[in-house]
Amino acid sequence: MIEVLNNTLNDFLKVFPILIFSILGAEIVSRFVHKKGIKMYMQKSKRGLLISAGIGFLTPGPLIAYLPALNSLRKKGLPLSYIATFITSNSFMGFFRIFIEVFYFNVYFFITRTMLAFIMSFSLGLIFRQLEKKKFFSPEQKRKNKYHHAKKN
């Protein structure tokens, strides 16, 4: 057990500078990222799930900080597909993950996973777009529409 603790301490000291760089780097960048700016770009990107995925990738910090801004955007009419894309890319990717991933695996691991995560976020947005069209996320609205349709007939 002493050997395990010894190795743990050694491994921790090796990775600690990278951890400091990743976390403080993300915090410093998030200082310059304004949620209003994200709102603006997301509103502009109504035609592009790709832009939502890109913003999610570039914005550091915990997802919880962005959820209120996303909710207010949704109230203003932003489709859920864009929100799903942003949430997925923000949590799956992140520039500052590169240091930890390269330390434990290698740069190819990071590149492959980032590319796949980007594709996953985008594909999820596309699926969500189809589900939104079918009113999957608002079953009450769907029921009302069906009722009105039946009444008309």
Place this chain on the structure above:
Amino acid sequence: MNIKKGLQQLLFLSAVFFASILISNIVKYYIPSDILNAVLGKNLMVSIIVSSALGIILPLPAYGTYPIAHALYLKGAFISAASAMIWGEVIISDVASDIIEIKYFGKRFWLARLIMLFSMIVLSSIIVEAVL
């Protein structure tokens, strides 16, 4: 203000990271390779599904899974299993943000995202195995 927050986060993550490295060393020293190999190193599909489920269940924040995934990989797990574990971890990494997500966007939104991402992780991990 953000630097102070960053330092607080650094302290918290350092503690979590230390615990995660400790777990990875326990895996290295005490879990026999043949047992790990049988679960995570023989059948690709089984190993991807098990490790992504493990990633979802483990209550670790963003960077916490890397040492454990790496230890499993060194012990003979597929690289795709390590990748699936890291991806799985971010699906439910922070319960607070999941609760807020459900509150703002609904249960259906959250559940659909969870189910679709799980299947996408499985597919992407197969690609990771083929590429790396």
